[in-house]
Amino acid sequence: MLREPAADHGIRAERIQKRLGGNDVLRGVDLTVRPGEILSILGSSGSGKSTLLQCLNLLTVPDRGDIWVHGEKLAIRAISQQGGQARILDHRQVRRVRASMGMVFQSFNLWPHKTALENVTEGPVLVKGIRRNAAADLGRHYLAKVGLSDKADAYPRHLSGGQQQRVAIARALAMEPRVLLFDEPTSALDPELVGEVLRVMAALAGEGRTMVIVTHEMAFAREVSTRAAFMHRGLIEEESPPQEFFSSPVSSRLRGFLASHR
Amino acid sequence: MDITLLLTSTVTLASGIPLTLLLTFASLLAGFVLAVPLSFMRASSRKWLSLPVLAYTYVFRGTPLLVQLFIIYYGLGQVGAIRSSVLWVLLRDPFWCCLLAFSLNGAAYTTEIFRGGIQAVATGMIEAAQAVGMSPLQIKRRIIFPIAFRSVLPSYANEVISLVKATSLASTVTLLEITGLSRKLVSETFAPYEIFLAAGVLYLGLTFLLTGFFNALEARLNGAPRAKAHTRRVALQQVTHEL
Numbered sequence: 001m002l003r004e005p006a007a008d009h010g011i012r013a014e015r016i017q018k019r020l021g022g023n024d025v026l027r028g029v030d031l032t033v034r035p036g037e038i039l040s041i042l043g044s045s046g047s048g049k050s051t052l053l054q055c056l057n058l059l060t061v062p063d064r065g066d067i068w069v070h071g072e073k074l075a076i077r078a079i080s081q082q083g084g085q086a087r088i089l090d091h092r093q094v095r096r097v098r099a100s101m102g103m104v105f106q107s108f109n110l111w112p113h114k115t116a117l118e119n120v121t122e123g124p125v126l127v128k129g130i131r132r133n134a135a136a137d138l139g140r141h142y143l144a145k146v147g148l149s150d151k152a153d154a155y156p157r158h159l160s161g162g163q164q165q166r167v168a169i170a171r172a173l174a175m176e177p178r179v180l181l182f183d184e185p186t187s188a189l190d191p192e193l194v195g196e197v198l199r200v201m202a203a204l205a206g207e208g209r210t211m212v213i214v215t216h217e218m219a220f221a222r223e224v225s226t227r228a229a230f231m232h233r234g235l236i237e238e239e240s241p242p243q244e245f246f247s248s249p250v251s252s253r254l255r256g257f258l259a260s261h262r
Numbered sequence: 263m264d265i266t267l268l269l270t271s272t273v274t275l276a277s278g279i280p281l282t283l284l285l286t287f288a289s290l291l292a293g294f295v296l297a298v299p300l301s302f303m304r305a306s307s308r309k310w311l312s313l314p315v316l317a318y319t320y321v322f323r324g325t326p327l328l329v330q331l332f333i334i335y336y337g338l339g340q341v342g343a344i345r346s347s348v349l350w351v352l353l354r355d356p357f358w359c360c361l362l363a364f365s366l367n368g369a370a371y372t373t374e375i376f377r378g379g380i381q382a383v384a385t386g387m388i389e390a391a392q393a394v395g396m397s398p399l400q401i402k403r404r405i406i407f408p409i410a411f412r413s414v415l416p417s418y419a420n421e422v423i424s425l426v427k428a429t430s431l432a433s434t435v436t437l438l439e440i441t442g443l444s445r446k447l448v449s450e451t452f453a454p455y456e457i458f459l460a461a462g463v464l465y466l467g468l469t470f471l472l473t474g475f476f477n478a479l480e481a482r483l484n485g486a487p488r489a490k491a492h493t494r495r496v497a498l499q500q501v502t503h504e505l
Contacts, residue, residue, distance in 0.1 A: 057393060059389050059392060059393060091397075095395040095396070095397060096395065097395075098392065098393055098394065098395040099394060099395030101393075102393075102394075103390075103393035105386060105389065105390060105393075107386055109384075109386035109387060109389060109390035110390070111387055111390070111391075111405055111409070112387075112409065113408045113409055113412060113483070122391075122394070122396075122404065123394035123395065123396070126394075126396055126400050126404060127394055127395040127396055127400075168390075171390075171394070172393075172394075175394055175395070
């Protein structure tokens with residue numbers, strides 16, 4: 001557990017703790033994501049799965065614990081006994097690491113004052129310093145990839161939820177990240193729009209990308225992931241390849257969870 | 263009522279429009295430039311950043327603009343240190359005193375308007391920007407402020423219109439803008455009714471134009487039929503420039 005992970009090996013989080021609003025949301029979680037792996041994280045709401053995901057790119061700074069991304073240990077200061085908040089020590093490093101991890105949010109979070117194309121190109125232009133023309137080509141490429149070539153000039157409020165989420169996926173892809181993080185990407189969608197987003201995600205999974213997906217879509221997780229993890233009250237209760245995970249779960253809580261989501 | 267006098271005095275007073283506009287736009291520009299960083303400080307959760315700005319906006323919003331102008335125009339000249347400093351070159355001139363008073367006052371109101379908009383930006387917008395690796399300054403410049411500015415544009419337009427009318431206070435320190443000219447004309451003709459009516463018409467015209475301008479800007483920023491990103495950016499630059 002305590003040895004340093006070898007360089008360039010996906011993501012590793014050790015003993016992650018986080019307390020939010022008086023609740024111990026994460027209680028010493030260990031998580032490894034190997035390159036090329038597609039990890040689904042399941043669990044009932046409040047189990048800490050979204051918080052864990054947000055810790056991986058430090059949108060939430062864990063109170064305690066260590067995180068390595070691509071072999072690089074993130075510089076964070078743990079919470080102090082005197083009540084000093086946990087915080088990021090090396091902002092430059094965190095920005096670099098975030099740029100290498102695309103994130104897709106439950107509520108899309110597209111910037112309303114920018115068109116679909118501008119939402120996609122903003123990161124490459126500002127963070128990677130790509131020229132606007134080149135970025136526009138890149139943006140169109142990824143919009144085409146999510147099936148929205150014709151919506152490049154549309155503003156988010158003129159797009160359906162499913163379309164907005166696909167733009168958000170294109171925005172994450174345009175940074176050409178090494179890992180994609182999905183935080184309940186279909187939970188805010190009308191049922192009839194879920195399919196189009198899942199199809200895009202399945203296509204990405206087929207490209208051998210590294211993906212971490214927090215989701216409630218059981219069938220999708222079973223179909224697409226290479227490994228599934230079940231969280232319960234701030235800890236990973238069980239993790240295994242999807243066949244075992246869904247067919248022969250060990251823990252009674254996971255059995256109960258799967259039964260109630262069938 | 264003497265219609266001929268109304269018409270001729272309108273024409274005469276129109277020569278005060280350039281000064282009224284100069285005072286308005288110069289103090290708008292200065293106020294805007296001041297208000298943008300101040301509003302971010304004011305919206306900060308760090309007390310040592312927000313409290314000094316709160317003190318500033320509290321004082322300037324809590325006292326009459328006319329009093330502020332008199333303190334700057336009549337009061338500062340009594341301070342020996344100022345009379346002997348280079349600042350005196352500007353502060354002995356009523357135009358610069360007005361500009362200073364209007365800018366500081368306008369910046370106080372504008373700061374509070376922008377602050378409201380900044381705090382109303384959804385955290386998800388900021389998280390999405392952080393997640394792609396933008397720096398705090400890039401996030402403020404490209405995400406938070408543009409979203410905030412659009413949401414407070416109607417209130418900001420109100421502030422601009424208030425400022426146009428507030429420039430009439432410049433007449434109390436000898437400047438001959440629209441109101442100053444009116445008072446001069448009244449003292450020559452003893453016909454306050456027609457002349458102040460003419461002044462009112464001129465202000466109404468300016469307000470009308472500004473309202474139209476801000477309505478158009480609002481429609482444009484809210485992405486009415488898509489113009490090219492470039493032209494929109496240029497339009498916004500022109501606005502900030504004019505302000």
